[in-house]
Amino acid sequence: MTDRLPILLLSWVLALPSTLGPTRAPAAEIDSVTTQGIALDDSLGVINAIFSERLREGVAQANARQRDFANMDADAFCDPDRLYAELKRAIFDSFLPRWGLRGYDLDHQMREALAERSYSLALEDSIYRDIDYLEGFSLRLKELSDVVDIDGHLVGLDKIGHFFAEGWTYFDRTRDEGESLAQAMQWGSRQEAGKLGYATTGIYSFADLTANFNGWRFWNAILQTEEDPLRGPTPGLLRGPYVQCEFQFFDSLRYGKRIWAWRVRKSFDLADYVDGAWDERNNCNSYADPTIEAKVVARTQEVAPGFRCPRQPAECQRARERYGRFAKLLLHPLCLTAPEP
Numbered sequence: 001m002t003d004r005l006p007i008l009l010l011s012w013v014l015a016l017p018s019t020l021g022p023t024r025a026p027a028a029e030i031d032s033v034t035t036q037g038i039a040l041d042d043s044l045g046v047i048n049a050i051f052s053e054r055l056r057e058g059v060a061q062a063n064a065r066q067r068d069f070a071n072m073d074a075d076a077f078c079d080p081d082r083l084y085a086e087l088k089r090a091i092f093d094s095f096l097p098r099w100g101l102r103g104y105d106l107d108h109q110m111r112e113a114l115a116e117r118s119y120s121l122a123l124e125d126s127i128y129r130d131i132d133y134l135e136g137f138s139l140r141l142k143e144l145s146d147v148v149d150i151d152g153h154l155v156g157l158d159k160i161g162h163f164f165a166e167g168w169t170y171f172d173r174t175r176d177e178g179e180s181l182a183q184a185m186q187w188g189s190r191q192e193a194g195k196l197g198y199a200t201t202g203i204y205s206f207a208d209l210t211a212n213f214n215g216w217r218f219w220n221a222i223l224q225t226e227e228d229p230l231r232g233p234t235p236g237l238l239r240g241p242y243v244q245c246e247f248q249f250f251d252s253l254r255y256g257k258r259i260w261a262w263r264v265r266k267s268f269d270l271a272d273y274v275d276g277a278w279d280e281r282n283n284c285n286s287y288a289d290p291t292i293e294a295k296v297v298a299r300t301q302e303v304a305p306g307f308r309c310p311r312q313p314a315e316c317q318r319a320r321e322r323y324g325r326f327a328k329l330l331l332h333p334l335c336l337t338a339p340e341p
């Protein structure tokens with residue numbers, strides 16, 4: 001702990017200005033163990049409707065910025081950079097990073113949109129209540145995110161921010177910075193081991209990394225830039241891009257030139273991405289030191305006697321098969337090695 005103290009104090013000082021403003025502190029973690037007995041309506045349909053609409057909005061805005069048909073060259077239509085910029089604007093509704101996680105605003109938007117379907121738990125009622133400021137200063141200053149049911153999986157709403165915002169960062173690193181997907185994932189692992197995990201909350205979330213990875217899949221599927229890396233036994237895998245560039249026949253006749261525009265060809269469906277590895281009861285967390293882990297384990301046994309992670313070994317088996325060579329970067333060792341049920 002003494003080795004981590006300078007890092008913790010420096011991070012606390014850097015984060016202090018954010019705590020002085022009127023904005024609520026962003027969520028840090030979720031507790032799906034204490035909340036597992038709560039009956040929740042499935043939020044998949046609502047989430048899909050929200051982001052299908054945002055997808056259409058982003059595409060419409062990208063098209064609106066290329067309406068000067070008379071003066072535009074043919075190769076200026078369907079600009080991918082403009083499309084991605086408008087989609088980010090529509091989906092994030094903010095470009096401002098908060099405390100290192102770009103999905104902060106998205107987390108709060110989803111909590112408001114799904115207030116009747118989610119469960120909110122105070123930190124002092126959670127399995128993390130005994131983690132002190134030196135062990136996880138950011139956890140003590142923030143609030144927990146809400147938990148929802150998504151297609152039968154108990155998932156924290158913070159994962160939506162990870163999926164879209166951190167997933168974009170992965171995609172940006174592969175698209176614009178020339179990294180491989182594996183390199184982007186290794187970068188994400190370093191973030192969990194640093195400012196987004198161990199160094200600030202004392203917790204390393206493999207479920208966050210799983211959401212990040214699937215977020216890369218989503219952003220890649222916008223134009224299907226590369227082949228989707230997941231193939232095999234999992235049904236519902238993506239086929240073709242969300243958006244494609246189409247020839248505009250009547251506009252082309254009117255202006256006497258070839259005109260193109262983006263079109264949304266399918267709606268968003270989070271079921272193509274979410275699975276049991278998004279649930280931290282299966283894809284277990286790791287902790288910065290044994291003291292923190294002992295505290296969390298003790299509280300876990302208090303609220304759920306006999307609980308063992310992974311709670312559903314079959315979900316871990318499916319995740320191992322689904323993620324294949326990527327599994328070692330996405331799954332906690334206990335999930336990675338869980339015996340077949």
